[in-house]
Amino acid sequence: MHREQLHEKVCHHLQTIYADVSLSMPVGQLAETLMDTIGLHRDDDITPPAPHSNQWNEEDVVMITYGDSVVREAEHPLKTLDHFLHTYCRNTINKVHILPFFPYSSDDGFSVIDYSSVNESLGDWDDIESLSKDYGLMFDLVINHCSARSGWFDNFIKNDGPGSDFFYTASPSDDLSMVTRPRVSPLLRETQCEDGVKYVWCTFSHDQVDFDFRNPKVLIAFVEIIRLYIDKGAKLFRLDAVAFLWKVIGTNCINLPQTHEMIRLLRTLIEHVDPGIIIITETNIPNRENLTYFGNANEAHAIYNFSLPPLLVNTLVTGDCTYLKNWMMSMPPAQNGTTYFNFIASHDGIGLRPAEGLLSDEEISTLVHSMQRFGGKVSWRSSDHGQQKPYEINITLFEACQGTNKGPDKFQVDRFICAHAIMLGMEGIPGLYIHSLVGTGNDYEKVANTGQNRSINRKRWDFDELAALLDSPYSQHHKVLTRLSQLIRIRKAQRAFHPNATQYTLQLGEAVFGYWRQSLDRKQSVFCVSNISDTEQAVLLSDINLIGTDHWIDLISRAPIDNLSNFLQLKPYQTVWISNQDWE
Structure with a gap:
């Protein structure tokens, strides 16, 4: 009986999508074809997924990487990646987003030649399936x-x-x-x-x-691709550039209703095959538009928190958290069955469109100028009126943290760690770019070789060279990996850091950013407080509103928080995670 209900639901999706299109086959036939293609056959026992079910918890941390971000002579880069993960990410990373690993012609993988095979220069499907045994793998579905x-x-x-x-x-x-x-x-x-x-x-x-998705044969082809990726170990699907999927002449051709319904259709098909698979939409657009991709908990399971990177970097270079705080207070809690995907660095740059409406043009211009001062590049787009506007800043996050609007200073590593501490404690699933994890600097040589600004943050490390740096206690790379790994391990042990745990923004002034997290069972509270300035800050503990009958400890330093009438002294860019000790 449920298969008939599922068929009816798929038909409803299709009728909504193709309402203004003359199809070459009946909707019912197309629905049957799609269900058979994804693997939902007539004799299968199909169980509907539980609604509003969280397929994630506080232990989930994603590493974002190219298949060849680390290489070693005479070895498939995917095998080298596996070795890197086992050597340097044990007990920290449990999910890996391998950026497009298919044969391609440009855009470092996002111009796919063949969706069904692995780029021979990286390895083969056996390498992918081997990685999938130890990590939840995110595959890119380059669908536009x-x-x-x-x-x-x-x-x-x-x-x-x-x-x-x-x-x-x-x-x-x-x-x-x-x-x-x-x-x-x-x-x-x-x-x-x-x-x-x-x-x-x-x-x-x-x-x-x-692609022209008005043609249902395109949809069928992509459902075949999805089935292949599931068979090869995909546990997360990243729908790349999906906001542009459907086009209608005379409109802006972005975020159209048919696009949203297409995502709902793909979710319906995928979650009936495996309810544990997560769909993430990559929609690098203004914040309010981005939020629509949650639908009513029936569209994307997770959306990229694209406004976080520019707002957080702006906070750290200005020493003023006002905009970050206001944005955080405006963000609706993700209902169960949905969550945010938090990141502050990726293979792309720091997108500026998601900051539109949150930062003024003047503030964006100041941010761009500071990043250029730190060696960053700028990519441009045409506005609606044909003007050139900055689209993204191309710079590694490590270099973006080398100073403030006043210029470079001595706090680069501390500022960089502060950025991650803020992100790791927030509501949502954290994603860390491999080049942040190891503290990579700007790669000007690659920019010169490719002529592409984005190459500045796409370094290809020789594994042995990187390993020597990571094993040296004096290198920035060792310091960054050690401190980030500590934060990740602490995060993974706190129920208050469940992606859907309660979050409340604190009011601690311009120079101190804070929020409160409470576990779903309400037993653990963690107050996450960061000095986002280059001067020491004193915070009255009573302003944080710690409950006097509980025992409190900073999870990061392990220092007890005793006299709640005292001030908390925070060094420049120091973060504390203050937790009640009886949460277990």
Whole structure:
């Protein structure tokens, strides 16, 4: 009986998505095809997933990495990555986001040539499946576009075979003035095909050609890909650039209702195959729009907290947490079955669109200037009025923390650790970029070699060179990894740091940022308090509102907090996690 109900639900999704499209097959037939393709066959016992179920807890920490961020001669980089994880991330990392590891032609993997195979330069499916035995793996589903060198696009040009009708085209005479663009390249790519010139839609670059999901064959192809990835060990799916998926001429072509319904459809299919799989939407857009991807706990399980990186970096370089605090108070608690994915560094830069409406243009300009002073680059986009606006800052987080708006200073490591301490205690699942974990600096050589600003934060480490630095107690890399590993291990032991535990923002002035977390069973409280300035700060313990009958301890330093009428002295960029000791 449940299969009939599931079929009805899938049909409802499809009717909503394709309401304005003439389909080549009945909706019921398409629903059956999708269910069979994902592996929900007629004779299967299909159990609906429990609603509002959290498939995560405080022990979940994700490392974000390329398949070849660490390499060693005569070894598949994916095997080297496995060795790195076992050597340096034991008892800290339990989930790994391996950025696109498929054959590609540009954008460091996000211009996929073949979705069904592993890039030979990285390894093979056996290497992926080996990693999946020890870590929950996040796979990228690069769903908006593929490489112009893919077999599908070759068939599009030839007008023959699979892919011949997979791509979105428009006319230069169409009104495209409202289309939201993340890049400055022309939107349409003139392409000579067997049946004439066509103008192919390219949201990101002319090597990244956009799919036309009005054609249900594209949807079927991606459901086949999803099934393959599940079979190969995927436990998290990152839907890359999904906000741009559906296009309607005359609109802004971003966040359209059909896009949201498509995500709901994919969730319905995936969670009936494995209710433990998590869907994360990568939507680098203003904060209020980003929040819509939770749906009503029926869309993304998790959304990237894109506003956190620019707001946190701005906080640390200005010594003023006002904007971060105001934003945090405005963020709705994620209901059970949904959560935030927190990160402060990634393979991309520090996105500035999610700061729009939170920071003024002048404040963004000051932030950009400071990051350029620290060796950062800037990527630009065209605004709705054709103006050039900064789209993201390209810099490693370690270098972004080298000083304040006044210039570089001696607090780089402490400021960097403070940033992570704030992120690790927050509501949500934390994600740490491998280059933050090991304190990597700006890679200017790679920028020069590729001509791409984003390469500044995509260094490829020789494993033996990195290992020597990580094993040396005097290197910045050793200090960073040691201190971050300590924070992660502490985090994983606290029930108050469950991604859905209660969070309340504290009011401790401009220079001190704080929030309170309480475990779901209400037995443990942790007060997370950080000095985000370059001068010592004194906080009256009574202002934090610690309960006098409890015993309190700083989980990081292990120092007891005794006299609650005293002041708490915080060194520049020091964080304390004050917990009641009877939480166990």
